[in-house]
Amino acid sequence: MRDTLSNMTRNKAGLLGLILIVALTLTTFVGPFFVAPEVSSHTDRINKPPSADNPLGTDFMGRQNWIMFVHGGREVLTVAFLAGIFTTIIAVVVGAVSAFFGGSVDSFMMTVTDIWLTLPRFLLLVVIATVVQLKEVTTLAFFLAIIGWPGLARQVRAQFLSLKRRDYIEAARLLDLGAPHIIFREMLPGMMSYIVIAMINAMAGAIYSQTGLVFLGLVPFGNNWGVMFSLAYAKNAIYNPNAMFSLLVPMGGIILFQLGLVLFSRMLEEIFNPRLRQGV
Amino acid sequence: MLQKIASNYVVKTIVRRLFTVLIVVTLTFFIIRALPGNPIDVFVYRLMDGGMSEEEARQRATVLFRIDLNAPLGVQYVEYMGNLLKGDLGDSYVVAQGEPVMKLVMANMPWTLFSVGTALILSFIIGMFLGMLAAYRRNTWIDHLITNLGAAIDSIPNTLTAIILILLVGVIWKLVPVAQMRGAFSPGMKPGFTLEFIWDVLKHWAWPGSIYVLTAVGGWMLAMRSSTLSALGDDYVTVARARGLPDMRILTAYVGRNASLPLVTSLAISLGFVVGGSVLIEGIFQYRGVGILLGKAIGSRDYPVMQGILLVTTITVIISTALADVLYGWLDPRVRVSGNQED
Numbered sequence: 069m070r071d072t073l074s075n076m077t078r079n080k081a082g083l084l085g086l087i088l089i090v091a092l093t094l095t096t097f098v099g100p101f102f103v104a105p106e107v108s109s110h111t112d113r114i115n116k117p118p119s120a121d122n123p124l125g126t127d128f129m130g131r132q133n134w135i136m137f138v139h140g141g142r143e144v145l146t147v148a149f150l151a152g153i154f155t156t157i158i159a160v161v162v163g164a165v166s167a168f169f170g171g172s173v174d175s176f177m178m179t180v181t182d183i184w185l186t187l188p189r190f191l192l193l194v195v196i197a198t199v200v201q202l203k204e205v206t207t208l209a210f211f212l213a214i215i216g217w218p219g220l221a222r223q224v225r226a227q228f229l230s231l232k233r234r235d236y237i238e239a240a241r242l243l244d245l246g247a248p249h250i251i252f253r254e255m256l257p258g259m260m261s262y263i264v265i266a267m268i269n270a271m272a273g274a275i276y277s278q279t280g281l282v283f284l285g286l287v288p289f290g291n292n293w294g295v296m297f298s299l300a301y302a303k304n305a306i307y308n309p310n311a312m313f314s315l316l317v318p319m320g321g322i323i324l325f326q327l328g329l330v331l332f333s334r335m336l337e338e339i340f341n342p343r344l345r346q347g348v
Numbered sequence: 349m350l351q352k353i354a355s356n357y358v359v360k361t362i363v364r365r366l367f368t369v370l371i372v373v374t375l376t377f378f379i380i381r382a383l384p385g386n387p388i389d390v391f392v393y394r395l396m397d398g399g400m401s402e403e404e405a406r407q408r409a410t411v412l413f414r415i416d417l418n419a420p421l422g423v424q425y426v427e428y429m430g431n432l433l434k435g436d437l438g439d440s441y442v443v444a445q446g447e448p449v450m451k452l453v454m455a456n457m458p459w460t461l462f463s464v465g466t467a468l469i470l471s472f473i474i475g476m477f478l479g480m481l482a483a484y485r486r487n488t489w490i491d492h493l494i495t496n497l498g499a500a501i502d503s504i505p506n507t508l509t510a511i512i513l514i515l516l517v518g519v520i521w522k523l524v525p526v527a528q529m530r531g532a533f534s535p536g537m538k539p540g541f542t543l544e545f546i547w548d549v550l551k552h553w554a555w556p557g558s559i560y561v562l563t564a565v566g567g568w569m570l571a572m573r574s575s576t577l578s579a580l581g582d583d584y585v586t587v588a589r590a591r592g593l594p595d596m597r598i599l600t601a602y603v604g605r606n607a608s609l610p611l612v613t614s615l616a617i618s619l620g621f622v623v624g625g626s627v628l629i630e631g632i633f634q635y636r637g638v639g640i641l642l643g644k645a646i647g648s649r650d651y652p653v654m655q656g657i658l659l660v661t662t663i664t665v666i667i668s669t670a671l672a673d674v675l676y677g678w679l680d681p682r683v684r685v686s687g688n689q690e691d
Contacts, residue, residue: 081496183368186617186669188661190624191642192375195654198646199379199387272503279505280628284646297508306514316515319508326503334499 082335088328092321096141103138105291106131115311125313127296128303133317136296141321143292144275147209148325151274154213155220156267162217163224164251167232178225185218190277197286208287212274220266227262231255261340268333272326279322293318361673365666372662376655377428380413387651388413413652414438437659438652443644449656453638457660460630460637463553464622467560472615474561475568476608480599482569483576483607494569502566506625510559510632524554530634556635560622567618571611579607609680616672620665 110130118125124133166177193215202208231237232255240250256263281287282294283301296318305311380387388409395405414431431437437449444452482494501509517523533548579585580603588598623638630639638657645653 081492179364179367183364183371186368186620186665187372188620188624188658188665190621191627191658191661192372194624194627194642194646195376195379195658198649198651198654276503276505279507280625283507283628284643286646297511301511306511307519309519312515312519315511319511323504323508326505327500330499330503331496334495 079335079338081331082338085328085331085333085335088324089332092141092325092328093145095138096145099138100142103135105139106135115305115308115314117310118313124317125310127300127314128305128311133314136291137293137317137321140292140296140318141325143205143290144278144294144322145325146205147212147278148271148274150206150209151212151216151278152267152271154209155216155270155274156263158213158217159220159224159266159270160256160263162221163226164228164255166221167225167228168247168251168255174225178222181218181221185222189215190280193277193281194284194286197281202281202287208278208281209274212277213270215277216270216273220270223266224259224263227259228255231258261336265333265336265340268329268336272329272333275322275326275329293321297322361670365670368666369663372659373429373432374425376658377425380651380655387649391651412439412441432659437656440645440650440653442648442650443641443653449652452641452653453656453660456636456638456641457664459635460623460626460639461664463556463635463637464560464619464626466553467557468564468615468619468622470557471561471564472568472611475565476572476611478565479569479572480576480604480607482573483580486577491573495573498566498569498573500566501562502570504563506559506563507628507632509563510629513559513562514632552635555633556626556629559629560625563625564618564622568611571614572607575610576603576607579603582606605679609676612672612676612679613669616665616669619668620661623661623665 110126113122113126113130115128116122116126116130122132122134124137126132127136162177162181166174166181193211196211200207200211202211237250237254240254245254278287279294282292283298285298287294297315300311300314300318303311305315391412392402392405392409395408396402400408414428414436419427435450437453440447440449440452478494478498482491485491518525530552533545533552585598585602588602593602626637626639627642628639629635630637631643634640638661642654642657644650645657
């Protein structure tokens with residue numbers, strides 16, 4: 069345990085990632101209780117650059133960017149979190165069943181996985197999103213998971229395959245403990261760290277696709293970072309130095325959270341996979 | 349004999365590809381026709397609201413989508429497949445009224461394939477080089493720089509990368525004019541094999557192309573690094589070193605060849621990913637291609653166009669994966685013999 073802690077403090081980038089994740093989660097989930105939302109427009113301060121009154125500037129409706137920022141992260145992060153869980157569940161079930169049973173089950177499931185992996189899945193999601201209304205947070209997360217699982221399933225399968233040859237799994241099989249027991253009670257705990265890392269990566273992937281959908285105007289949510297930046301972009305904030313911050317603030321939220329996830333997952337990988345730490 | 353054909357590497361690959369196409373065709377049929385609240389029904393209702401009789405509205409939809417709405421669903425599916433085999437994807441009804449979708453897609457596809465393809469190959473080469481560099485200089489500052497930077501740019505959504513670049517290079521530092529470089533070539537430029545035209549095309553490629561390169565290169569760097577590291581730890585490399593082979597030969601023939609194998613397969617897969625991203629990037633730079641066409645089709649819910657783009661893109665991706673498989677078989681003779689590899 070102490071070893072783990074010292075490793076964590078040694079990896080400064082990973083620590084920064086953890087801090088970013090915690091800070092942004094707190095801001096977006098706890099912040100709204102302390103900051104009143106911007107409900108009306110203020111015509112007297114449209115597209116203002118940062119100043120003492122408006123620390124992060126104002127947007128095209130005169131709303132303060134920092135208040136919009138505090139209130140706009142919850143949906144993005146909730147979708148990412150749910151999509152991460154859903155993706156991991158699908159991937160673990162497919163990967164585990166495939167690796168455990170082997171033979172024709174394995175080759176069938178891996179064929180399906182490979183086919184799904186090859187398709188232009190984002191385009192498919194875009195077309196689906198024009199028919200199925202992705203208004204609910206859970207629905208969107210579910211579809212993002214359907215898009216994101218195949219790569220992860222292959223990795224999980226590879227992990228399971230290497231675990232399968234261990235002695236204690238052999239013993240469990242000889243004792244005839246049954247597939248569900250062996251998969252969930254014996255094998256899964258052994259790769260929990262790996263699954264947590266996979267889930268964090270799946271979250272990052274979900275934010276990536278979500279941003280694209282929002283940019284195309286296919287996810288009709290209220291105030292969130294994605295909507296903020298695509299609205300600002302549509303209002304040409306990119307060529308207007310005074311309005312630039314209404315674009316940069318939500319983008320900063322997404323980018324910082326992505327960075328946090330990536331750096332943190334890399335740190336976990338280094339901690340749980342000591343081979344990465346040593347030199348060749 | 350039959351057994352032998354069924355287990356043949358090439359036959360297996362082709363069957364798998366055809367199956368993939370079938371899945372996408374079926375999926376798009378269900379999205380367009382069989383889902384509750386599907387676009388054809390919506391289209392028919394809208395025409396009926398506009399005062400058209402149901403019979404007439406269905407006629408109109410039949411012509412546009414090439415699906416006979418009065419036939420049972422199963423027959424509609426077969427008919428739809430038959431039309432696809434003939435290359436008939438229906439007509440656009442908003443984006444370019446009355447134009448065959450096939451013609452529209454084929455006019456735009458080459459631009460997307462050109463911009464995405466060149467960028468993908470460029471990012472692959474850069475990524476392989478930097479990934480190997482990081483693996484060879486393991487745990488030095490250059491390794492940390494490459495891996496952290498690679499992980500970071502790999503995770504930032506491509507739209508955001510594009511906007512940041514426009515802001516920095518185009519607006520704040522004013523190094524490159526963004527507005528003049530929109531489109532696939534300058535207006536008034538005559539397409540042809542003239543030096544002037546080629547230079548113009550390359551200049552307009554620069555923006556979307558560099559975004560594709562930037563967003564893809566991080567993944568290649570990380571993949572190549574870990575794949576090189578595992579190759580470096582293999583026995584044959586130690587043996588090659590013990591035999592006193594020159595470093596350069598070990599690097600290219602032993603480490604490089606084996607380390608790049610898993611990446612070749614991903615190269616084709618990532619084509620689908622990058623073409624998917626082109627919807628966003630082409631829109632930002634007004635670059636002519638299927639991405640911007642799809643963007644317009646989404647805005648106006650022009651389903652025949654959306655469906656056509658999805659299908660043609662899928663087929664393109666599948667052809668390129670097939671090419672990658674052939675390339676893989678040539679690079680790694682082991683798969684031709686056994687066919688099934690367990691990773």
